[in-house]
Amino acid sequence: MNPSTALARVLVDELARCGLVEAVVAPGSRSTPLALALVAHPGIRVHVRVDERSASFLALGLARASRRPVAVVCTSGTAAANFHPAVMEADESGVPLLVLTADRPPELRGTGANQTVDQIGLYGGAVRMFTEVGTPDPAPGMVAYWRSLTCRAWAAALGGRPGPVHLNVAFRDPLTPDQTAGDGSTWTAPLDGRPDGRPWISRPGPHDEPAPYVLPDVERGVIVCGDGDYDPVPFLALSELTGWPLLAEPTSNARRAGAISTYRQLLAAPGFADAHTPELVVSVGRPNLSRQVLAYLRRAARHVVVTAASVGDARASLPDDFSDPARTATDVVAAVAPPAGVGGRAPERTAWSLSWERAEDAARRVVDGVLDAEETLSEPRLARDLVAQPAAGALLFAGASMPIRDLDATMHARCGVRLVGNRGVSGIDGTVSTAIGAALAHQRESDAPAYALLGDLALLHDQNGLIIGPGEPRPDLAIVVVNNDGGGIFSGLEQAGHPDFERVFGTPHGVSMERVAAVADLPYTRVEWATDLPKALLGEGLRIVEVRTTRAGSAALRRRLQDAVDAAVAHQG
CATH class of the missing domain: 3.40.50.970 (Thiamin diphosphate (ThDP)-binding fold, Pyr/PP domains)
Structure with a gap:
């Protein structure tokens, strides 16, 4: 087996052991070893697209909806550059993406060789991890290096804050398995992984959940759920227990029974925000869809930002990873609990909560009336x-x-x-x-x-x-x-x-x-x-x-x- 085929098959096999089930391939010559290894693997569904930008966003959509890493593969040159917008989106929205760019070997770089550009660190700080994998030379320890690197890349994509990982893989000719006969290029070391299909590096179970921050007992509280893939149920429960209105952007998936569906218009209504200045705002996700909410955040005396982990990842987000577009955060915590004693009493219905409910009912009626006219x-x-x-x-x-x-x-x-x-x-x-x-x-x-x-x-x-x-x-x-x-x-x-x-x-x-x-x-x-x-x-x-x-x-x-x-x-x- 030639070195390029060996490297590609080991990478793909180890990715499958880690849990890869979807991959997107944009056709190209230099990426041939990876493409053939992916389509040959029975446990991976492969999607092929002729446009690298479409391919990378297809992978982004697959990863976003499945909440697990998806691999996207391309050849060298401008093909890799066309992945950049999707990498940026994956970075900012916390979507796990495995970007595998094929590259020319070092001896062809900087020589004017066809379809060769500088792909080292191509995506800058937008990736959680970048590695120049190196050429597949038949040297001792290479298989262990490839498999352990793959496990590290998988873990980085699913880390405290999921996101894209970039592996730049240099392949030398021959690029196809059927070109090895008589060329003297062989791979003699065993390519096998761990027994029983286990990944090369097994990781312990999820970290213990952080101790929640107990919120102060105030009447005029508000909960803002911005965009993000987190569990909205604790915030819906917090709203029910405290009587604090819940303002939920659509992609928070928290706009459920009890949420204020017309907050956008209410906060823009003259005098409403002035009459409803909050003592405390609890926000989660990325609350950046409307100018009204951003302006409202600036009114709060105290703003507690919750760095909720993604669904399916029990680890809390990193302490320095939080959304605060209005620069109003006073406290950043990994989780919150209702004010002391609230959980043991009936759900609150205060003058504050009733005022929001009346405004919601009135606004909802007129919005629907105008639309249905x-x-x-x-x-x-x-x-x-x-x-x-x-x-x-x-x-x-x-x-x-x-x-x-x-x-x-x-x-x-x-x-x-x-x-x-x-x-x-x-x-x-x-x-x-x-x-x-x-x-x-x-x-x-x-x-x-x-x-x-x-x-x-x-x-x-x-x-x-x-x-x-x-x-x-x-x-x-x-x-x-x-x-x-x-x-x-x-x-x-x-x-x-x-x-x-x-x-x-x-x-x-x-x-x-x-x-x-x-x-x-x-x-x-x-x-x-x-x-x-x-x-x-x-x-x-x-x-x-x-x-x-x-x-x-x-x-x-x-x-x-x-x-x-x-x-x-x-x-x-």
């Missing part, structure tokens, strides 16, 4: 109705820009639907591929359907994600696209008044999603009326549902929603 399917109504449709167990991927914000503004509290999105860097690149990856991972464990709510620019930015070769795994995923012919998020910002707004920010494209669906040979449906949405969502496989709107009309509707909440709050006094 017209049967035409608007962007805010689409978001509200789409998340309300699926049965328990479904997955909904929310695109950046306006889709996630419309969900935040209109979504009712509900259980049973898991919401995910690329909220680490909040870019629109790779959105289609991430949604497909998330759906594939979700449906590996469940028969439940999956949906994605995307904007038109996000779909056009990642059209390649729709190109899936014959025989490749395909998800049951309805991609619902809001087509307002450009960048809708800018219509609500200060740029909207600039004379060059339409060209520079609106960026009209004139592309129908039906044409995009035709290129990818996908089923297509266009929906105009709200009552037709449930029927349009029916179907199997990958499909596109288009809803056409206007940017100006959507911006005006969002202003009407806020005006209606302002009036309802003012009427309450």
